[in-house]
Amino acid sequence: MNCAFCGGKVNLEGKVNKNDTCLHCGKDLRCCKQCKFYDPHSYNNCREVLAERIVDKERSNFCDYFVPRGSHGGKINRKQEAKRALEALFKK
Numbered sequence: 001m002n003c004a005f006c007g008g009k010v011n012l013e014g015k016v017n018k019n020d021t022c023l024h025c026g027k028d029l030r031c032c033k034q035c036k037f038y039d040p041h042s043y044n045n046c047r048e049v050l051a052e053r054i055v056d057k058e059r060s061n062f063c064d065y066f067v068p069r070g071s072h073g074g075k076i077n078r079k080q081e082a083k084r085a086l087e088a089l090f091k092k
Contacts, residue, residue, distance in 0.1 A: 001070045004033045005058075016068055018060045029068070032057035036067045050088045 001010050008024030020029040032038045037048040044053045048065040064084075 001034070001068045003027065003029075004038075004069060012068060016066070018062065027058065028060035030060050030066055032061070032063070034069055035063070035065075036069045037065060038069070050085055 001012060002008065003010055003022040003025060005027045006022060006025035008022055010022055010024075010029065016030045016034075018030050021027060022029060028034070032045060032054050035046075037046050037051065038057065039045060039047045043049075044051070045057060046054075046065075051063055051065045054061050054063060
């Protein structure tokens with residue numbers, strides 16, 4: 001992936017952790033602006049409709065829907081996604 005802030009190439013091995021930063025500029029890698037769902041023209045700046053609102057889009061967060069920009073996100077398990085959507089809908 002390329003860093004959304006400086007454009008530097010970042011080689012990822014496995015998942016992006018909350019503490020991972022860009023080697024070139026030091027910005028957080030697991031933040032909204034580094035996610036493939038980030039869209040400044042969408043509601044809450046995110047195309048994932050079930051994601052919780054994140055105020056600071058440039059800071060690291062624990063969003064369950066984070067997928068690094070430019071990646072395919074792995075194989076989608078539709079049953080698991082549907083279950084997660086239902087749980088989020090009826091969450092107290």
